[in-house]
Amino acid sequence: xxxxxxxxxxxxxxxxxxxxxxxxxxxxxxxxxxxxxxxxxxxxxxxxxxxxxxxxxxxx
Amino acid sequence: xxxxxxxxxxxxxxxxxxxxxxxxxxxxxxxxxxxxxxxxxxxxxxxxxxxxxxxxxxxxxxxxxxxxxxxxxxxxxxxxxxxxxxxxxxxxxxxxxxxxxxxxxxxxxxxxxxxxxxxxxxxxxxxxxxxxxxxx
Numbered sequence: 001x002x003x004x005x006x007x008x009x010x011x012x013x014x015x016x017x018x019x020x021x022x023x024x025x026x027x028x029x030x031x032x033x034x035x036x037x038x039x040x041x042x043x044x045x046x047x048x049x050x051x052x053x054x055x056x057x058x059x060x
Numbered sequence: 061x062x063x064x065x066x067x068x069x070x071x072x073x074x075x076x077x078x079x080x081x082x083x084x085x086x087x088x089x090x091x092x093x094x095x096x097x098x099x100x101x102x103x104x105x106x107x108x109x110x111x112x113x114x115x116x117x118x119x120x121x122x123x124x125x126x127x128x129x130x131x132x133x134x135x136x137x138x139x140x141x142x143x144x145x146x147x148x149x150x151x152x153x154x155x156x157x158x159x160x161x162x163x164x165x166x167x168x169x170x171x172x173x174x175x176x177x178x179x180x181x182x183x184x185x186x187x188x189x190x191x192x193x194x195x196x
Contacts, residue, residue, distance in 0.1 A: 003120035004165045013117060014172065020110035021179040024103050025186040028196050 008048075015044035083191045087184030089145040094187025107183045114176040115147050118157075123169025125157035137170070143177025 005013065023037025087094025091111035095104030125148065129135035141148050151157060161167050189195040 001120045002122060003117065004163070005121070005168075007164075007168075010121075010165070010168045010172075014114070014175070017110040017114040018175070018179065020106055021183060024106060025182050 011045060011048045015041045015048075018044060080192070081188065084184050084188040087187040088143070088180065091145070091147070091180045091183060094184050095190070098187065098190055100190065111144075111176050111180050111183065112147070114172050114179065115144055115151075118169040118172030118176060119151060121169025121172065122158040122161075122163065122166040123171070123173045124159065124161050124166065125151055125173060127152065137174055140174035140177040143179075143181040144173070145180060148177065 019037040019041035022040045023033040023035075027033045027036045083094035083097055085094075086097050090108070092104035092106075092108035095101075095107060124137075126134055126138040126141045129138050157173070158166055158169075161170060186195065
């Protein structure tokens, strides 16, 4: 068993799993759980993209 | 000075009649089990899927399972891995995971394994809070 995703795929998988757990554990009602989980997913993903571009320009 | 009107959780209206730390222990051993024993089937299933997927992906990426603590970082990694409960113990017995990180994806995998354990601890504590009535 050998799985080699791209960095971005790994980021998406990580953000999805963490978003699900954060949503369920940090909020009380299903609607708020979904919103919090979606926000966590979006923030993890967008933070990775922003930091990647930042490091790209810093490395230039 | 502001006064707080919140009261500490007393467990009123809850079914915390059995072993107080049962859901915490069950949730640590198997992700989502702490919610299953309280008949929170959907939450438990989602937690099992999310944490289980993360652990399996970590193993599939040839992530490293920490087996000993030679340094402070190893110690933290081992603590994170131990959070996965039976997943970690069974994987150790089956010699899954890599001994050393040799490729980039293995480094991702190692992080996935550690985070699966840490998320499982959060989920187990959530099950405990549900059981004591601190959370609905």
